[in-house]
Amino acid sequence: MPSIVDKILARAAGKPQVSVGAYITCQVDLAMVHDSSGPRRLGPKLAELKRGLFDPDKLVIITDHFVPAKDDASKVIQKITSDFAKQHKIRYFYPEAGICHVVLPQKGLVRPGMFIVGGDSHSTTAGAFGCYSFGIGATDMAGVAATGEIWLKVPQTRAVELRGKLQERVYAKDIILALCGEHGMDMAEYQALEYLGAGVQSISMQERMTLCNMSAELGAQAGIIAPDAVTLEWLSQFAPECTPAIDISALASDEASHSGPSYQIDLDALKPQVAAPHSPANSAPLTEHEKQMFNVAYIGACTGAKLDDLRAAAQILSGRKIAGSMQLLVAPASKRDQEAATEEGILEIFEDAGARFLPAACGMCAGYGADRLGADDICISSTARNFKGRMGDPGSQVWLASPATVAASAITGYLSDPRLFI
Amino acid sequence: MRLFGRVWILGDDINTDLLAPGQYMRLPSAELAAHCLEAIRPDFAHNVQNGDMILAERGFGIGSSREQAAEALVALGIRAVIAKSFGGIFQRNAFNLGLMCLACPTLETSQLKEGEQAELDTQSGILHVAAQRFHCEVLPDFLVCMIANGGLIPHLMQGKVKDITR
Numbered sequence: 001m002p003s004i005v006d007k008i009l010a011r012a013a014g015k016p017q018v019s020v021g022a023y024i025t026c027q028v029d030l031a032m033v034h035d036s037s038g039p040r041r042l043g044p045k046l047a048e049l050k051r052g053l054f055d056p057d058k059l060v061i062i063t064d065h066f067v068p069a070k071d072d073a074s075k076v077i078q079k080i081t082s083d084f085a086k087q088h089k090i091r092y093f094y095p096e097a098g099i100c101h102v103v104l105p106q107k108g109l110v111r112p113g114m115f116i117v118g119g120d121s122h123s124t125t126a127g128a129f130g131c132y133s134f135g136i137g138a139t140d141m142a143g144v145a146a147t148g149e150i151w152l153k154v155p156q157t158r159a160v161e162l163r164g165k166l167q168e169r170v171y172a173k174d175i176i177l178a179l180c181g182e183h184g185m186d187m188a189e190y191q192a193l194e195y196l197g198a199g200v201q202s203i204s205m206q207e208r209m210t211l212c213n214m215s216a217e218l219g220a221q222a223g224i225i226a227p228d229a230v231t232l233e234w235l236s237q238f239a240p241e242c243t244p245a246i247d248i249s250a251l252a253s254d255e256a257s258h259s260g261p262s263y264q265i266d267l268d269a270l271k272p273q274v275a276a277p278h279s280p281a282n283s284a285p286l287t288e289h290e291k292q293m294f295n296v297a298y299i300g301a302c303t304g305a306k307l308d309d310l311r312a313a314a315q316i317l318s319g320r321k322i323a324g325s326m327q328l329l330v331a332p333a334s335k336r337d338q339e340a341a342t343e344e345g346i347l348e349i350f351e352d353a354g355a356r357f358l359p360a361a362c363g364m365c366a367g368y369g370a371d372r373l374g375a376d377d378i379c380i381s382s383t384a385r386n387f388k389g390r391m392g393d394p395g396s397q398v399w400l401a402s403p404a405t406v407a408a409s410a411i412t413g414y415l416s417d418p419r420l421f422i
Numbered sequence: 423m424r425l426f427g428r429v430w431i432l433g434d435d436i437n438t439d440l441l442a443p444g445q446y447m448r449l450p451s452a453e454l455a456a457h458c459l460e461a462i463r464p465d466f467a468h469n470v471q472n473g474d475m476i477l478a479e480r481g482f483g484i485g486s487s488r489e490q491a492a493e494a495l496v497a498l499g500i501r502a503v504i505a506k507s508f509g510g511i512f513q514r515n516a517f518n519l520g521l522m523c524l525a526c527p528t529l530e531t532s533q534l535k536e537g538e539q540a541e542l543d544t545q546s547g548i549l550h551v552a553a554q555r556f557h558c559e560v561l562p563d564f565l566v567c568m569i570a571n572g573g574l575i576p577h578l579m580q581g582k583v584k585d586i587t588r
Binding site for chain 1: 435437439440443444445447448449461462480481484485486487488489492507508509510511514515518519562564573574575578579
């Protein structure tokens, strides 16, 4: 019996069915690149191939890594990117609109059942909408750009059952960190993870995006969530023209369609988590690291600064000030979320608390830009990875947590439980 | 393919931020390669020789999809990476650039010395390092062919345009 993954892959491969472990070639519905993985890398490879784009309307370009351009090299990369978009008549080119994984669905380009590739490891994010979406490198992307096709080995669809319901001040980030801590970063062995169960139904679209996004940290090729009423509600707002055509029940995994190990997590009992340097696999309940001191708090990234993330942090920060020893930096995940947060008064709460804003882009999370951690910095961050040196100097230390835990810790200056800030 | 080379021994979780550090990502690949692994092995980029192989533990290449992680190793002359397990995107990237990467779940690097000679037979999956012998994964023919051709771009240029798995 086919899982949601098998159904999407079979359709994309033009086959009646697929079997786990088989090598297949799929037609890509949508490909996305950013300014780092995109035109500057694709252009020379397409020239070498002497090929154009298979379909310029299926290649989305979003700039987020080297923006705002801090130096001449970054400016050259932006110029190459916009020239490429012009030359190839790219219809969906979004410069400086925010982080690609958040912008893509907000532009109404993601529909349940799509087969999507992205030039970034967190391209798994679109799985939240019931897509099979995964990250690839630049040469793979050049192959896709030229032919519209890509090979893959049909993965197992492993079930991750979320039992119960998330408690107050506990979030999708805590779910993923708990899984990283318990099973390690190779939990999924490059297979697909399907999140299911009552716990999934109770969380918002953007929280689902966080789950699928950080499936990359669990070693999955893709994370996926079957579309439901929450998905349709999102689509009616962001892609209103497509909703009547979608038969979500046909996409759902059939009985007994999962294979490989399965995983369960009890959300009723889940506590806020924190990942110690230098790996998301160093995750544990934050009570295990009492009074860990910080001097920087960072609320940013596709996995930690969407509107829902900003709301969660603002609930904690409202009417409070950050500690004198702390810097709080906030980089909203998209311009659209930034505008919505402004309208809701959330950005004012951050400002009153003493936060400094950074542009809506990858910012410090990717470590490509002007803002970087110094050798002595100890940072609590809402981002996805805390590898040595990723966000700055190799001497810097990064702890990962939910935006609410980051906000709570910004107030005290040390690791703090957001459940205590009511 | 049969590959011979001197080995470097690396540990767990050699991630793409270590292989291709973010702050150098705006540089051309040849310049970026000089910073490969500098946060943990500053001697690596200086002393690596053409034809060397890397033997590593779990999770080699986890993290970002940046192809420069594999490209830096190719630029430095690395011919093969054998690890207990790989980040999936990295392994694809390596194949696409003609770099042989084989998973070897039973690899025990603690018994091996850096600088020893290794021999890898990709058809049988057998790796010899000094007196030790290990069984690596065996790749499907289309991937071995693509790697032998130098990666995806040369492979596509040879006319393998449609459905390369066939």
